Amino acid sequence: MIEIKNISYTYMKKTPFEKTALENISFAVNEGDFFAIAGxxxxxxxxxIQIIAGLIDLQSGSVEIDGESVKNKTARRKIGMVFQYPEHQLFEETVEKDIAFGPKNFGLSDEEISARIDEAMKQIDLDLNLKNVSPFELSGGQKRRTAIAGxxxxxxxxxxxxxPTAGLDPKAKKILLGEIKKIHKARTTIILVSHSMEDIANLADRVTVLAQGKILFDGTPKKLFGQSEILKQAGLMPPPITQIMQKLQQAGLKVNSEIISFDEAEKEIFSACR
Ligand SMILES: Nc1ncnc2c1ncn2[C@@H]1O[C@H](COP(=O)(O)OP(=O)(O)OP(=O)(O)O)[C@@H](O)[C@H]1O
Ligand SMILES: [Mg+2]
Known part of the structure; x- marks a missing residue:
């Protein structure tokens, strides 16, 4: 479990440029969760998320990973962080060397590193034949997946x-989201930061909404999309399919507007029109 208690953070403290980015944030992410952060x-x-991963030092409050402070290296090592546009950090000559970079820093044996490269590439659906290719010859989606494999x-x-899907074309985006879903199923706890309510609807069990550094909402995506005031305050919109269902309901069609997937919407509309 990751426990975040009373986190506040101010950039450039005690300067004219002081900017409070977080105010008194507390929540817990349980093992096995698919947890989203929207805003x-x-x-x-x-x-x-950089505070959670121990990449920015705490100014107040605490972050505990399985009961151990994030200040400890053993706790931090349990967390993998994929930055926005992670492919900008690819720099080695080959895909294989790039993926090996982190494990090498962990001091693992060559055998172990080699096994982990194969496993990670399979997990993210990268063809093993790409191992000796330069990352710069890959497509945008492949580059991103190489960075995630690392x-x-x-x-x-x-x-x-x-x-993770920022800037990808719709096909690459769909592939990557499918892979993230699989990684979660294989028992990795996921924290996903996303602007896309559609992605959150399709993937997350729980979502926390931030607005101006404060938590506005913490609950299921379904519950969130029914709360138009909170969404408005946070500058967010429900997924397109939920918006359509809400409009149909307002127009008098007897449908449930708490719909977040196309399949559910299709069933609802069919039975309302029958
Ligand atoms: N290095 C920094 N120095 C000063 N202020 C910063 C710094 N990084 C972020 N901020 C400010 O802190 C606030 C929160 O920024 P943050 O990057 O965490 O937001 P975000 O929700 O990730 O935004 P986005 O959706 O654009 O990625 C913003 O007002 C931002 O301008
Ligand atoms: Mg950001």
């Missing part, structure tokens, strides 16, 4: 992804 640009999402090779218990 408008500048709401504090990236600051929060984190998977560290075998994190908790995987944090900051806007």
């Amino acid at each position: 408008h640009t500048g709401s504090g999402k990236s600051t929060l 984190i998977l090779a560290l075998k994190p218990k908790y995987l944090i992804l900051d806007e």
Whole structure:
């Protein structure tokens, strides 16, 4: 479990540029959760996950990973962090070397590293024949998956992804989301930062909404999409399919507006029109 208690954070403290990014944030992520963090640009999402991963030092409050402070290296090592546009950090000559970079820093044996490279590439559906290819020859989606494989090779218990589908075309986006879903099924706890209510609807069991550094909501995506005031305050919109169902209901069709997937929507509309 990851327990976050009373986290506040201010950038450039005691200067004219002082900016409070987080205010008194508390929540817990349980093992096996698919936990989403949503919020408008500048709401504090990236600051929060960097504090959780121990990449930004705490100013107040505490972060405990399985009961151990994030200040300890053993706790931090349980967390894998995929930054936004992680492919910008690819730098080795080959895909294999890039994926091996993290595990090498962990001091693992060559044998273990090699096994982990294969496993990570399979997990994220990268063709093993790409191992000796330069990362710069890959497609955008493949580059991103190579960068993620480098984190998977560290075998994190908790995987944090900051806007993993940003800038990908619809097909690459769909593939990547499917893979993230599989990684979760294979028992990795996921924390996903996303602007996309659609992605959150399709993947997350729980979502916390940040607005101006504060938690506005913590609960299931379904519950969130029914709370138009909270969404408005946070500068977010429900997924398109939920918006359509809400409009149909307002127009008098007897449908449930708490719908977050196309399959459910199809069934609802069919039975309402019958
Ligand atoms: N290095 C920094 N120095 C000063 N202020 C910063 C720094 N990084 C972030 N901030 C400010 O802190 C606030 C929260 O930023 P953060 O990057 O955590 O938001 P975010 O929710 O991740 O936004 P986005 O959706 O655009 O990625 C913003 O007002 C931002 O301008
Ligand atoms: Mg961010």
